[in-house]
Amino acid sequence: MNSNKKISFTTQNRLIIFGLVISTLMIMAIAIFATFNIQKNLDDSYQDFGQVISKVLAIESVEMTKDVSQDQALKILKSHTNSILKSHQEIVFIEFRDSNGELIYKANNKKLSHSTKPSISVSSPMTNAIDDSNMGSVVVGLSGAITDKVSKTTRASILFVFVIVWLVFAFVILINTYLITRELRILHDGVSKISSGEFGYKIEGKDVSEEVQELFNAFNDMSARLNTYDEQNVEQLTLERNKLEAVLMSIVNGVVVCDNNDNVVLLNNHAKELLELEGDQLLNTNIQQYVDTEGDYCFSEKIDEYKKLSLEEKSKKSIIFNVNIGGRILKSIISPMFTKNHDYVGYIIVLIDVTRETEMDQMKSQFISNVSHELRTPVTVLRSYIDTLYNYGNEFDFDTQKEFIGTINNEIIRLNRMVNDILDFSRLDSNAKVDKNENDLSQLVDACVGQIQVLLKEHNLNIDVQKENDIPLIKFNYDLIFRALTNYLSNAIKYAPQNSTITVKLYKELDKNQLTVTVRDEGIGIAPEFQKKVFDRFYRVENDTHTVKGTGLGLHLVKTTIEKHHKGNVFVNSQPNHGSTFGFSLPIDLTLVDSNDNELV
Ligand code: ADP
Numbered sequence: 117m118n119s120n121k122k123i124s125f126t127t128q129n130r131l132i133i134f135g136l137v138i139s140t141l142m143i144m145a146i147a148i149f150a151t152f153n154i155q156k157n158l159d160d161s162y163q164d165f166g167q168v169i170s171k172v173l174a175i176e177s178v179e180m181t182k183d184v185s186q187d188q189a190l191k192i193l194k195s196h197t198n199s200i201l202k203s204h205q206e207i208v209f210i211e212f213r214d215s216n217g218e219l220i221y222k223a224n225n226k227k228l229s230h231s232t233k234p235s236i237s238v239s240s241p242m243t244n245a246i247d248d249s250n251m252g253s254v255v256v257g258l259s260g261a262i263t264d265k266v267s268k269t270t271r272a273s274i275l276f277v278f279v280i281v282w283l284v285f286a287f288v289i290l291i292n293t294y295l296i297t298r299e300l301r302i303l304h305d306g307v308s309k310i311s312s313g314e315f316g317y318k319i320e321g322k323d324v325s326e327e328v329q330e331l332f333n334a335f336n337d338m339s340a341r342l343n344t345y346d347e348q349n350v351e352q353l354t355l356e357r358n359k360l361e362a363v364l365m366s367i368v369n370g371v372v373v374c375d376n377n378d379n380v381v382l383l384n385n386h387a388k389e390l391l392e393l394e395g396d397q398l399l400n401t402n403i404q405q406y407v408d409t410e411g412d413y414c415f416s417e418k419i420d421e422y423k424k425l426s427l428e429e430k431s432k433k434s435i436i437f438n439v440n441i442g443g444r445i446l447k448s449i450i451s452p453m454f455t456k457n458h459d460y461v462g463y464i465i466v467l468i469d470v471t472r473e474t475e476m477d478q479m480k481s482q483f484i485s486n487v488s489h490e491l492r493t494p495v496t497v498l499r500s501y502i503d504t505l506y507n508y509g510n511e512f513d514f515d516t517q518k519e520f521i522g523t524i525n526n527e528i529i530r531l532n533r534m535v536n537d538i539l540d541f542s543r544l545d546s547n548a549k550v551d552k553n554e555n556d557l558s559q560l561v562d563a564c565v566g567q568i569q570v571l572l573k574e575h576n577l578n579i580d581v582q583k584e585n586d587i588p589l590i591k592f593n594y595d596l597i598f599r600a601l602t603n604y605l606s607n608a609i610k611y612a613p614q615n616s617t618i619t620v621k622l623y624k625e626l627d628k629n630q631l632t633v634t635v636r637d638e639g640i641g642i643a644p645e646f647q648k649k650v651f652d653r654f655y656r657v658e659n660d661t662h663t664v665k666g667t668g669l670g671l672h673l674v675k676t677t678i679e680k681h682h683k684g685n686v687f688v689n690s691q692p693n694h695g696s697t698f699g700f701s702l703p704i705d706l707t708l709v710d711s712n713d714n715e716l717v
Contacts, residue, residue, distance in 0.1 A: 132289055139285055147274045154270050162263045166238035170256040173200065173210065174240040178251060182244075193221055201225040206262060208234040211255040212242075220252065228259065235260025299328045306335055316343030370446070370467030373453065376460070378402045378419065390467045392442045403465070414439040415448070415465070422450045427460055444471045479654035479668065486656070486667050490534055494527040501527075537669045540599070541653070544673060550593045550681040557631055557702065558587040560594065561622050564601045571609050578617040584624055590631060590704050592682055597702070600674040604635040604698045607670065611639035611696070625701070629708050630684065634699035641692040651675040651686060674700065683709045 180196060181189035197210045205227060212220040225232075234257030242251040302319050309317040318336045321328060364371055370387030374380055380398050383391075391398065392409060404416045422435045435450040447468040453461050501524050509517060544550075565581055572579055608618045616638040624631050642650060642657060649655045656668040671686075678684040678700045690696035703709045 128293070132293060136286060136289065140282060143278055143281055143285075147278045151267075151271055151274055155267050158263045158266055162258065162260065163236060163238065166236055166256055166258045167240065169204075169207065169258075170238045170240035170254050173256065174242045174254040177212070177254060178242045178244065190221060194223065197221070197223045202227070206258055208232055208257040208259045209255075210257075212252060213239075213255065214252040215250045217253075232259055234258055235263070299324055303331070303335065306339070310339055310342065315346045316340060369469075370465075372398075372403065372465040372467070373462065374403050374465065375462040378404050381462070387467055390441065390444065390446055390469060408439075408441045414441065418448070418450065422463065427452070430460075430463075438470070438474075444469055445474045446470070476654070479652075479656075482656070483654040483668055487534070487538070490667060491531070494531045497527050498524055498531075534667065536599075537667060537673060540673055541669050544596075544676045544681065545653075550596060552591040552593050552682070552706075554589045554591050555594050555597075556587070556589055557592070557597070557633065558583055558622060560598055561601065561620060561633060564598060564605060565620060567602065568605050568609065571606070572618070575609050575612070576614045577609060577612055578615075580617055580619045581621075582619065583622040587622060587624060587631060588704060590702055591706055592702055593677075596677045596681065600677045600700065601633060601635070603670045603674050604700075607698070608635050608637035608639065608696075612637040613639060624704070626704070628701070629704050630701040631704060632699055632701040634697050636695060636697040638695040641694050641696050642688065642690040643692050647688050647690055650688060671698075674698075678702070 176196065177193055180192050184192065193212060201207055201210065201223060205225070207225055208228060209222060209224045211222040214220055224230075237255055237257045239253045239255040241253050243249070244251055299321055302321050306317055306319040317339050319332050321332055324332070364382070364384045367384060368386065370390040371382075371384045372380055372387050372391075373382040379400055380403050381400070383398060388394075388398075391406065398406060404413065404419055406413070406415055408414050418435055418437050422430065430452040431454070437448055439446050439448055447470045449466045449468075450463055451466070452463050455461055501520050505512075505517065505520055512520070561581065561583060565579060568579075605618070605620070612618060619634075619636040621634045621636075622631065646657050650657065651671045651674070653672040654668040655672070675686050678686050682702055683706060684700055684702040686698075686700045688696060688698050
């Protein structure tokens with residue numbers, strides 16, 4: 117039993133104590149009554165005993181002194197008295213008095229101390245047997261030692277019996293109480309176990325009554341049922357939790373759940389990845405203390421701002437801000453978290469990787485600025501040339517006029533190409549179907565190369581065309597592939613240094629079911645980090661440097677044409693300052709190409 121438990125006086129305890137007190141009082145009363153009665157009887161018997169002694173002494177004294185002189189009689193009485201006192205320790209003194217009550221003789225028991233006082237004195241008359249005359253009296257004093265001894269022994273015995281009876285009685289009551297409460301204690305232990313969550317706990321009791329056994333059985337049954345419910349409940353909860361976790365983990369955005377004290381209580385794998393964390397690094401720590409690789413507290417300021425909002429403001433608007441972590445731009449949204457009962461329990465930070473979108477936005481604005489620039493330049497040139505020809509045309513000779521018109525024509529071709537690019541971009545980016553016919557790729561390469569001859573001359577460039585024989589006819593859209601190859605070629609011309617050679621190759625890879633065309637220049641090349649991006653829409657390496665003009669659409673259109681509309685693929689190999697090789701492959705047999713391949717991202 118727990119020693120710290122306070123003793124509480126239940127009705128049962130009170131009854132037991134009351135019973136004990138009453139029984140103690142009754143036993144005490146009986147004992148006192150018995151002692152009193154015994155004492156009284158003892159006193160009475162002692163009185164009778166004294167009476168007998170004094171009577172016998174009176175009769176003996178009369179008999180012994182009836183025929184002798186007075187002196188002799190006194191002597192006889194003295195010696196008889198002394199012999200009696202010697203043999204009876206109970207007698208303190210013996211007195212003889214005459215008929216007038218005058219003391220004739222008194223003898224004290226010398227064996228007793230002087231301080232011994234008689235407890236009772238008994239007197240008997242001495243009567244002459246012949247004439248019944250009064251001859252005096254004998255008084256005997258008794259010490260009462262025997263009665264004292266007897267009453268002491270009696271009291272001790274009664275006290276002893278009383279204590280024994282009381283102890284046995286108390287013991288029996290306690291044992292009885294223990295036996296009654298034992299079953300209750302077993303039940304109590306069982307209930308405690310159940311309330312502490314130990315469902316399925318069984319109670320057992322030996323030598324218990326039938327009713328109690330039934331109660332125990334009912335308890336065990338209830339405990340077993342609770343255990344079953346609990347197991348089902350745990351399974352259900354685990355299932356729900358697993359479901360929630362699976363949902364949380366499969367959310368494509370990062371999710372960080374924080375409690376009211378800014379401690380991270382949950383975060384999904386995407387959040388770990390976006391925040392560049394390892395394992396459970398951030399779990400159970402304060403989100404405000406999170407620092408990125410550059411040591412910046414990315415969230416602290418915004419979380420402080422969020423926490424200053426009232427609950428109503430928090431639930432109405434989320435705090436949205438961007439953070440830069442490890443070269444990525446993360447759009448972060450802080451929103452409050454409430455329970456079913458609308459209690460505020462913390463907040464959730466959703467992290468969305470918007471690096472690409474942000475880059476795209478930048479590229480779009482760059483594209484618009486490039487396009488407006490690209491359009492304005494030829495228009496300005498055209499205006500000034502046409503204006504000059506219109507106003508002063510007569511003053512120029514034929515050759516100059518021809519040169520002017522040639523420039524106007526070139527500018528118009530450039531304009532036309534740009535406008536076509538923009539139109540193609542919207543057309544090809546859509547899912548519009550493209551017509552394909554059986555065409556000769558070898559002939560297309562020749563036609564393209566033929567078309568750029570003028571440009572090659574202008575830039576003092578050589579061209580080397582290497583074509584394999586027996587190139588099979590394949591299905592493609594002639595105009596689109598023509599424009600794609602022209603794009604590669606005009607880029608090569610744009611970036612190649614003067615007097616260098618541009619190499620065009622056409623070859624078949626039958627094992628791969630494809631024909632491949634490559635255009636190699638000896639120009640500036642592209643750094644590896646940009647190579648993946650050059651096919652993205654609006655992407656231009658020179659966006660930062662603005663050295664060569666363009667819209668950033670050309671290569672994207674090539675990729676769309678080849679991969680989206682012809683199930684082929686594009687590639688680039690380049691080394692800065694050593695040149696680039698751009699290429700594309702087209703499937704020979706379109707039916708052999710898995711339609712899921714080459715999906716544009
Ligand atoms: P643009 O029309 O602006 O030239 P493209 O899509 O044709 O756009 O090209 C995208 C980027 O790829 C260009 O800005 C350029 O930096 C790079 N590029 C394309 N071709 C070459 C090449 N042959 N050599 C070096 N860089 C090239």
